[in-house]
Amino acid sequence: MARVSHTETPPRVLCIGGSECTGVTGLATDMRSVEAFAAHPLPVVTAVTAQHRGGAAVQVIDAATFDSQLACALAAEPAAIKIGLVASLDQARSIARQVGGRKLPVVLDPVSRNSLGQDLVAADHTAILTALLPVATLVTPNEAEAEPIRALRGNAAAGAAPAVLYKGGHAASADCRDHFEQPGLAFTLSGPRIEAAGERGTGCCLAASVAAALALGHSLADAVVVAKMCIDRALRQGYAVTAQGGALRPTPPWEGRPRLPRLDFGERGEQAPTPGRQEAFPDCGPRPLGIYPVVDRAAWLERLLPCGVTTIQLRVKDLAGAALAREVATAVRIARAFDARLFVNDHWRLALDHGAYGVHLGQEDLAGADLPELRRAGLRLGISTHCLWELARALTHQPSYVACGPVYATTSKIMPWRPQGLAGLARWRQLVGRRPLVAIGGIDTRRAAAVAAAGADGVAMISALTGSDNPQDTARALVRQFRRHYR
Template identity: 45%
Template sequence: MLPQILCLAATDSGGIAGLNMDIRCASALNVHARTVVTATSSQNHHGLTALNPVPDDSFISQLHSHDGAPIQAVKIGVPGNARQLSLTADWLASQTRPVILDPVFTATIGGDFYDASSLTELRQALLPQVTLITPNIPEAERLCNCRILTPDDMITAAQQLLGFGIQAVLLKGGHLNGQFCCDYYVDQQRAFWLRTTRSDATNQRATGCLLSTSITSALALGYSLADAVVIGRMAISQGLRQGYGLAQQEGPVRINHFPDHPQDLPELYDHYSDATVSPFPACDRNLGLYPVVDDVGWIQRLLPFGLQTIQLRIKNQPLTQVAQQVRQAVALCRDSHCRLFINDYWQLAIEHKAYGVHLGQEDLTDANLAQIKTAGLRLGISSHCHYEVARARSLKPSYIASGPIYPTTSKIMPWQPQGIDGLSYWRKLIPQPLVAIGGIYGDRVKAVHQAGADGVAMISAITASPSPETTVKQLMTLFSQHT
């Protein structure tokens, strides 16, 4: 059964934007779009000639026709008039679903959708009930009565929008100059920038509709808001690549499937950046069996079986003991030509010249990544979702680890197991070597390899085995068969 969203917007007589795009976008993401028609718009390549609001009784009856329906999220586009904004706010007051607002003030081809009374009603009645608003810079300027000329201005305007009672803001930065388009997201817990290379596509109409509806659809599919925003930006990139022209005018963007192309994945930064990032040193794609162990003694036991990659992950030990273990592990792996990644302790990895460092998302902010790169160490990064993959991509690591693939008992995870289908999806999206982790053992190795994993990280399948040496020997045989 498909998830369902509700789209409130106008129809477009040209068949390009509004509800026309909303329905096409939801369908491409395998979501069903219910609709409320706010108005019929009359427009062609000369511009918007008329916006004809539906009568109040028609609008109200459409809204209440969805009472009790299994709607997961609501998207609001162009209203017919100020009265509709008030009616929508009244209806939303009894709802608990996330609300995405695309504040479309003007048509791309010219023509104003909002008068002064509509703008007042928007600020006072509707904005306090909005989960996420997706304005471009001119729309944010009009809402905030300010000028936005720099990235710092975007941050200030987004904070001002939060002051209207909105839970989160995605301020689109395409109107600023530069080789990159940088969008700014902020809510009460976090803020980040999404960066994509500026597109030179000719057919760019209805990008705002596509973005907001794809975010709404992703929420209906169960993604978090941060993930949905990344997916929405990916949908825009796909839409721009696949846009089509029309006689006498530029055409719309087009999306026909859930975004899964690495070219469409944005880079995610904690702070604004227009710098070109150099990649970390590459590592062999054949990472193979990748045990993750918590003591150098495990490395001594397992190296004789021909391991090519191993990770030392030590928790809750004094630094002096960790340093001693790292030093011993580096010497052992160097003699056995095994790639040793040190988890978290990047300073010790640099000092003792380990092969690489592995970091979780929570450690990326504190680690000196430039120092790790300058030392020539490889970098592996854990990821579990679109937000984290986009953040990892911005750093250009040596590999990205994805999981959990299957249920795991070695670590409490807030994420649902991705399964082989999820791993196959990440394989399409991630250009770097991909390491699979979580609940992998025995015959699951074959399925993980067939899904495209370059390495398979294992913890309890080895360390909790009654005979770890026998298990590793058997796993190495499996790897030789399926690599």
């Protein structure tokens, strides 16, 4: 996610919510959070509030004024919408009427009470939510709001229920866990609970950060991960404002040392493993991974390993049974003769049986593999990642290396993900830390040097080598190039 330069028009995020006079929650937090993404907030006020421990005063904005605000903000063509405090049913109906049909991503934070436990909405909040849910892409309830949202989503027409992020900030646990659900995907994000000077406005910051990430083109699942990263940093950088609390300090998500949350698959309420307790897979040694051919037959090892290639992957898709086992056994034997690191793609059981150096798994294969057994056997593990939530999941398993792709568009297989480019690869480099990073997808001899300069420890190639008129000469030239780069 690149910062927008002063010469570009930043994406706009419509923020609907209440004002709060100390600036620690509501629209003030929304605006700071959106601006941290170099996006422009369009604030629409639903209520003017004064919130302190002695009580809350709320002045609801009348329907005509609210309608005019919303129409004016929508005319500015926002790329995403964040909805916080909606103070009346008329306002909810106006939002549904004016936003419905625009096909904009909408993040709904279903707030009716503040973090001091005070009611901010006098109207029937269930009726308000019933009006708003059909236009929402994502709803972000806390523990107190979870059951009403679950009931309303259950009553929604088939396929009409929004995705949901159940926030876990109020739970009594050592780590903070937020659970995400959308059709076909459910995971829990967890990170350490942070004692901070600014603890109010966390729900506002989280939802506004999701909306800002959506405005910048992230998928919904990735936007949730980015928002979790942002709230973590905003809490750490919070500051005191009044005796009753402080404010968050949202900052650009990729500055400093960004860190991904832990990501575990599973249903809401399932106990995820304690963060930090996962045993790491063995490392790949001091030699850089370098040029990393991906081949479909063991015979390619005999052609490429004498050229100085030290890491190679056997990816066989058209064999099974005894023929596949023979191919793996042959590849293991050849790799050992050249002291090369052989990773077997997908077929982890055969890699174990024949003593391969390591296994490479795609995201779809992680659940079916016996990762503890692979660890006990001392095999290395590489994991494919194509987006941020997949990267968070991969790093949770502490693999030997992470693969990032596609860096460029590729014809070797159909991929639904947009290319990462060199900027995306550099971002992965920030997030994986010292763990080796392998770049894959559309990389040829013209692009290899730039990919290495962006931070790749290994460059996976398929057609650039196997489709070359002289694969051995191509491999030797690439090995020489990489030796110069890593010297």
